[in-house]
Amino acid sequence: MTLLSSHGRDIAGRVALPLCLAVAFVLYTGFLDGNPGVASSAWAERPWHLFANALPGLLLASLLLVLTRRAWLSFGIAFLVQGAVLAVSAIKMKNLGSPLLPADFRMVGQLKNGGLHLLGGYLPASPLPYLAILGVVALIVLVARVEPPLFARRTHGRRLVSGLALFALIGTLAAGVPAWSAMYNKDRLGMQPWSAASNAGYNGVVTTLMQFRLQNAGKKQKADPAEAQQFLAATDAQLRQHMTSAAANARQTPDIVVIQSESFFDPAVIRGIEHEDFAPNLHRLAQHASTGQLHVPTFGGGTIRTEFEVLTGLSLRYFPTMQFPYLQMQAGVMPGMVRVLRSHGYETVAVHGNDAGFWNRTAAFKSLGFDRFVSQPDFPKGVRKDGEYMADSAMTDEIMSQLKEAGPPRFVFAISMEAHGPYDKSVNIDTKERDAIPVPEGISDDAKLQLRNYIYHMRHADAELGRLAALLRQRERPTLLLFYGDHLPALVETYDKAGFVDGKTMLTQTVPYVLIDAHDDGPAPVKADLAAWMLPGKLLEQAGIHDDPYFALTQVVGQQLASLTHAPDATEAAEDDSQSFTDTSMKNIAMLRMKRKLEPLVASYATPAAETAVRRPGETGPATESAAGAGQ
Structure with a gap:
């Protein structure tokens, strides 16, 4: 009896420590998850939500416990990983108004392509967070050296089975296997798919990651050619x-320059500075x-989202899983404006004063059909920087x-860098000129x-x-010359506190575009608000290229759909049945276009045009494409 009692106490002791650490981990998750998130007191009323938010970290800690046999070490690493996820999400929330989402993990592969310098600028400047991390890592290393194993190395196969089961659970969760939707059920937990920030504020960052990962699990989009x-x-x-x-525009073939200006918008839409003229040119x-x-x-x-729409004429509204298109593109030949221009004899050049590999542009631009890509190393040596990045004047x-x-x-497509964030740095600038700029009252220093x-x-972009x-x-x-901004800059506090003169939110604001005919020998100017995917059709028609039925269709239906924005936290429903029908139909057409299966459906609209070889060495796909169906 004494022996059994001693054995029972031994087992209880071994079980008690991991259980206590697991409870501490769950509470830690709830306590930390306050940005953008849930008040700690709110978790007490929703224990299932709290457990769901902590579950991935608990699975990781359990797997590490099986592998290392040391509870403090295993949970210490899980605490550190969970804290890192929440810290990165808080940084993203502060700068972009959105928490960490599954697609963001694709950025890890971009760190080697100039991404470390670009994204590193958003990390805290104070050394205290890094000292704290080093302290935690040092503590974990110390614990690993002195903590005794919780159980014997040999367990007659139980460790192996447990380890494989936990590894499978973590793997299926990370892969978004649909079965996990039962755990992260949107009806049980609640979900706001139109607002990741609000969802994280209610369910927590980790649950939001899981729910958005599982949102389209097991669902494959298929185009409906009949519709x-x-x-x-x-x-x-x-x-x-x-x-x-459009064919009445018979003009001499012009050169075409497109400027995608980093974060360009007119700050006069912000309350408190609405009477300033920041963009006189x-x-x-x-x-x-x-x-x-x-x-x-x-x-x-997410510059490449706007960039993708402008170059392809495809609305990302119809491809909800394609958050970072250049990192997810599969096609060797991507249809779009570049290939249409090549079919009309244009030489196509991309210009960007940054690392060519960032956002996978080197491969993406080949798929899109650019002949050459002039990136940072190709600029003259000693080119001037203005702020952290290459000056717009050099571009x-x-x-x-x-x-x-x-x-x-x-055709020259140029992507600027000078106005890229973060905006808390003051290197290579004229501080006297900067400090004279008027700003609204009521915002922090x-x-x-x-x-x-x-x-x-x-203002330098405007001057250029x-x-x-x-x-x-x-x-x-x-x-x-086509000039447009790719998105608003990440100035979240200013937008929240000052607001906009139109009363809308930062996520529904627009950016300006201007299409200039330098010699005024094309169609008369037209004032109209557009969506980014409508720009290439408008530009091609201004250039006298009017034989691509898909781009013509974007001009016919575009005005009806232009206001259906698709910013991360803004999803509007169609206003009426006809708009809904058009929206659904354009989704099918866009999917067919992406897969290059639209051409048979629009062949009857083709106008006579000489076929031009558009395949370059090293590309896959057909050797020739008609001007009407280039790239489809």
């Missing part, structure tokens, strides 16, 4: 009339150009060097500094727009 064909039949007369009207040029506001698919970051110089008066027409730094660089437009007007060759 697409039905929609094309319904819009047949309108589409043909539009293409016939934009406003002056817009008086005699096609211009308006642009609905973009991202906020504060203007490089654009002009790429344009020739003789030879084939050129840190927010004022960030806003001033942003406006300082944004004016300089580039003047240089293009001096050329003999006709040139089109």
Whole structure:
């Protein structure tokens, strides 16, 4: 009896420590998860939510316990990992107004491609957080050296079975196996798919990660060619009339320059500075150009989302799982504006003063059809920086060097860097000029500094727009210039406290675009608000290229869908049945276009055009594509 009692106490002692640590881990998760999140007191009323939020960390700790046989070590590592996830989410929430989401983990692979420098700028400047992390790591190492094993090494296969089971559970959870939806059930826990921030505020960051990971688990999107064909039949007369009207633009083939200006918008939409003119060149040029506001698919970051829409004419609204398109593109040949221009004899060049590998642009630009990619190493040595990154003036110089008066027409797509965040740094700038910039009252000194730094660089972008437009007007060759912002800058505190003159939120704000015909020999300017995916169709028609039915269709139906924004935390429903039908039909058409299966459905709209070889060495896909169906 004494022996059994001693044995029972031994087992109880071994079980008690991990159980106590597990309870502590659950409470720790709830206590830490206060940004953006749940008040600690709220967890007491929803224990199942608290457990669900802690479960992935508990599984990790259990697996480590089986492997190491040491409870303090195992839970110490799990505590550290959980804390790191919540800290990164808090940084993202502060800068972008959105918590950590599953797609963000794709960024890990970009750290080697210039991402470490770019994203590292958002980390805390104070040494205290890093000292705290080092202290925790040192404590874990110390514990690992002195903590005795909780149980024997040999367990007659029980450790192996337990380890494999835990590894399988963690693997299926990370992979988003649909069975886990029973645990993270949106009906039981609640879910706000339209707002990741609100969801994290109610369910916690970890549960939000799991729910968004499982949101489309097991669901495969398939295009419906029959519905697409039905929609094309319904819009047949309108589409043909539009293409016939566009064909009246018979002009000399112009060079085309597109500027994607980093974080460019007009700060005068912020309350308190609405009477300031921060973009005089934009406003002056817009008086005699096609211009308006642009609905973009991202906020504060995710440049390639807007970039993808502009280059392909495909709305990411119809591809909800494609958060970072260049990292998820599968096709060797991606349809879009670049390939249409190549089919019309254009040489296509991309220009970007940053690492070519970041966002996987090197591979993505090959798929999109660019002939050359001029990146940071290709710029002249000693090129000037303004702030942390290459000055917009250097980009203007490089654009002009790429344009020739003789030879084939050129398409130059340039992506600026100067106005990239974070905006709390003040290197390589004129602080006197920066400090004279007016800002709203009622925001903190840190927010004022960030806003001033942003406006300082944004005004340089505006000045370079004016300089580039003047240089293009001096050329003999006709040139089109399209300039637009990719998204609003991440100035969350300013937006929250000052607000916008239109009363809308930061996630539903638009950015400006302007399409300038440097020689005024194309169609008359038109003022209209657009979505980013509508820009390429508009640009091609201005250039006299009117034989791609898909891009023509975006112009026919675009105005009806332009206001359906698709920023991370803003999902609007269609306002009426006709809009809903158009939206659903365009989704089918976009999916067919992406898979290059749309061409048979639109072949009857093709206008006669000489077939031009558009495949370059090393590309896959057909060797020739007609101008009407290029890249489909």
